[in-house]
Amino acid sequence: MGLVIPFVAVLGMAVGSFVSAAVYRLARGITVVRGRSRCPHCQHVLGAADLVPLVSYVWSRGRCRYCGVRISPMYPLLEVTCASGFVLLWLASATPAMWVVRATLFSLLVALVLTDLQAGTLPDALTVTGLMLATGFAAAGWSVGLNQALVGAAVGAATILVIVWASRGGMGIGDAKMLAMIGAFLGPWGALGTLVWGSFLGSVVGAGLLLTGRATRKTKLPFGPFLAAGALLAQWTVPLWLRFVGLGAPPGS
Ligand SMILES: [Zn+2]
Structure with a gap:
């Protein structure tokens, strides 16, 4: 039982990360399902190490690893929002x-x-x-x-x-x-x-x-x-x- 809450939090972070990628594409009319994530500034294709929710952002001090452009704090914020939302909903659900x-x-x-x-x-x-x-x-x-x-x-x-x-x-x-x-x-x-x-x-x-x-x-x-x-x-x-x-x-x- 003790591992459920951390699991729910990590799941929330992953969903938050997916939501931010989906929103980025939907807001620009790009298909959600296909294509790799890219840095919006230098267009470099992002690898797995760049896409770990929150960890990647903190590790690279909020910058793109390839061109150094600042990444909007909206992304980690969204991940934290989804993680806390998921945990609160878990606690409130029977x-x-x-x-x-x-x-x-x-x-x-x-x-x-x-x-x-x-x-x-x-x-x-x-x-x-x-x-x-x-x-x-x-x-x-x-x-x-x-x-x-x-x-x-x-x-x-x-x-x-x-x-x-x-x-x-x-x-x-x-x-x-x-x-x-x-x-x-x-x-x-x-x-x-x-x-x-x-x-x-x-x-x-x-x-x-x-x-x-x-x-x-x-x-x-x-x-x-x-x-x-x-x-x-x-x-x-x-x-x-x-x-x-x-x-x-x-x-x-
Ligand atoms: Zn970049």
Whole structure:
């Protein structure tokens, strides 16, 4: 048992490293599956020794071994974020299957936040793949029931599409696919909770940016990061709320 936590942390680091490579490629429209990783500056193909999460970065003091260019601290930070996320989720999950589902959702959300911030896109390679994974988990009995997953995906897509239609472009189809994916993981109530939290956080941050003069009324905030934060909050708060209003499982079950 004592080795489980370090294993989960190392796995999180490896996933973080994969996510950063995937985001780099998705943000530039390069295929994720094929091709070797290269230094973005000198294009040198990176070997195994350059790709050990965190260790390579610390060992080379944050520089490319071939051309000496500084590597963004975002990469090790992302690895540490995924490692700590994976460990916290492990500690909070009752079964390994539950952890697999949550860690998968977490990794997808992290990747979506980064592609939205870097390139303003929520790629199908993440949202649609995530939707299929979530449906598979539900069918295997690892997460919400299959009906819940399918209704959750439909509710997630439909609510955003209504907002897109009503606001004439406040959000996009990518946001609809992302909330459909979240709905497939968390069910319809989870999708609605994500939207409520995401809208709340978006309004708070938007108001803050307006008040400090760092945005105007015309500035478009990417909604993906707020949906991601909303999903993490909804994962914990929606079951509590459902119990509170008597729609969920009774306390202690
Ligand atoms: Zn280089």
